[in-house]
Amino acid sequence: xxxxxxxxxxxxxxxxxxxxxxxxxxxxxxxxxxxxxxxxxxxxxxxxxxxxxxxxxxxxxxxxxxxxxxxxxxxxxxxxxxxxxxxxxxxxxxxxxxxxxxxxxxxxxxxxxxxxxxxxxxxxxxxxxxxxxxxxxxxxxxxxxxxxxxxxxxxxxxxxxxxxxxxxxxxxxxxxxxxxxxxxxxxxxxxxxxxxxxxxxxxxxxxxxxxxxxxxxxxxxxxxxxxxxxxxxxxxxxxxxxxxxxxxxxxxxxxxxxxxxxxxxxxxxxxxxxxxxxxxxxxxxxxx
Numbered sequence: 001x002x003x004x005x006x007x008x009x010x011x012x013x014x015x016x017x018x019x020x021x022x023x024x025x026x027x028x029x030x031x032x033x034x035x036x037x038x039x040x041x042x043x044x045x046x047x048x049x050x051x052x053x054x055x056x057x058x059x060x061x062x063x064x065x066x067x068x069x070x071x072x073x074x075x076x077x078x079x080x081x082x083x084x085x086x087x088x089x090x091x092x093x094x095x096x097x098x099x100x101x102x103x104x105x106x107x108x109x110x111x112x113x114x115x116x117x118x119x120x121x122x123x124x125x126x127x128x129x130x131x132x133x134x135x136x137x138x139x140x141x142x143x144x145x146x147x148x149x150x151x152x153x154x155x156x157x158x159x160x161x162x163x164x165x166x167x168x169x170x171x172x173x174x175x176x177x178x179x180x181x182x183x184x185x186x187x188x189x190x191x192x193x194x195x196x197x198x199x200x201x202x203x204x205x206x207x208x209x210x211x212x213x214x215x216x217x218x219x220x221x222x223x224x225x226x227x228x229x230x231x232x233x234x235x236x237x238x239x240x241x242x243x244x245x246x247x248x249x250x251x252x253x254x255x256x257x258x259x260x261x262x263x264x265x266x267x268x269x270x271x272x273x274x275x276x277x278x279x280x281x282x283x284x285x286x287x288x
Contacts, residue, residue, distance in 0.1 A: 010235075011045040023234065026180065036230040038218070043235035044211055048142060049277065052211045052237060056144035056275060056287040058092040059137040063148050063288075070150050072127045076108040080119035083135055095136035095143055095214050102259065107134040107147075114202055114243050114251055114261040114269040127153035130163055132271045136214060144287040145210050145239050147273040158246070159268055165197045166244040166270035173222070173240045177276060177283045181232045187224025190242050200249035201242065202269070204261070210275055211237040234280045241273030 002009065008019035020043075027037050044052065062083050069082060084105040087094045094105035102118075109117035109132040110125070117132075125131060134147035149163045169190045176189040194201050207220030218230045222242040247267035254260040263269050275287035 009040055010043060011047065027231075027233065030180075030231055038230060038233050038236060042209060042217060043233065044237050044277070048211055049237075051140040051142035052144055052275075052277075053286055055092060055137045055139040055142050056146075058087060058090050058139065059135055059144045059146055059287050061090070062086050062135050062137065063133065063146060066133050067148065067150065070125070070131075070133075070152070072125055072129075072153050074125050075121050076110075076117070076119040076123045076125070076131075077121040079108055079133060080104045080106055083133075087135075087137055091139060093138040095138045095145075096134075099214060105135075107132070109134070109260070109269075109271070111268055112263045112266050114245070114263060115205060115271060116259040116261055118257055118259055125152050128155050128159070130155055130159050130268065130270060134271075134273065136210075142212065143210050143214050144275050145214075145273065146275055146287040147241065147271055148288075149270050149272060161197075162199065162244065162246050162268050162270045165194070165199060166242060167272050169193050169201075169222075169242045169244055170240060170272040170274060173242060174274065174276065174283060174285065177232060177240075177278065179232065179234050179278055179280055179282065182227050182229045183218060183220060183232060184224035184228035185226050185232075186240060187221040187229075188226045190240075191223040194242070194244050200245045200247065202245060202249050202251065204251055205241075205243060207239040207241045207273070209236070209238045232278055234278050236278045237275065237286075239273055239275050241271060243269060243271040245269045 004017035008016045097105045104119045129152040136145040173190045176185040209216030247265040250264040277284045
């Protein structure tokens, strides 16, 4: 039992009774009710949030730059160079570069590539393509992660609808986040919206905790059942990043590079990703 007047475990420097005592009381009640609850290690301190938001600022600016520059005739290697140059010149580190052997600073996934597409000087964007650019930035050992979809020139109505509905799935997932709710609420909302439009939800990949590391607990699934899963507690930081397929949800991994995931039926896939911070009052989108 922690003393009420002791410094809080979160590192804020405040007395426990003025900081996380009520948080712990709520967690303990939920635990007695049989709920899955986060540990203190998943709760970000004020200092953590200072640096995570610094990383998010650079990450958002990088994706803004890509949005400004991306065009038909551009190679995905040129996108990667933009990401690397901007990130490093503004005091950040591209988290993807060298991560588990990944060779580039961002992922560029085109059309039927679900995720983890590797930028390449031989891959040229063309009119009608849809492409996801996924960036993660490190500042002072803290991480922020986001991705956006881009339509290259005039795309087909089918491609445009998939991109739009996937963005709606992300927003609907965010709208399902509430302090002391459940992670299952997020997946339930996303899958309902995707299925309503005749699309499938990729289950091989999911969102994740982020901030003090690239990937942390918990997993954030994009399918689920309401009122199930870990409790969403104030202080948590995680991504929601639904990958929505035009056809079936199954995939295969490129055997040549062991990274890029493709739809098994060759149909289109889209993804949007934000990093979120849960507060006592709701949720804050910090990387987008």
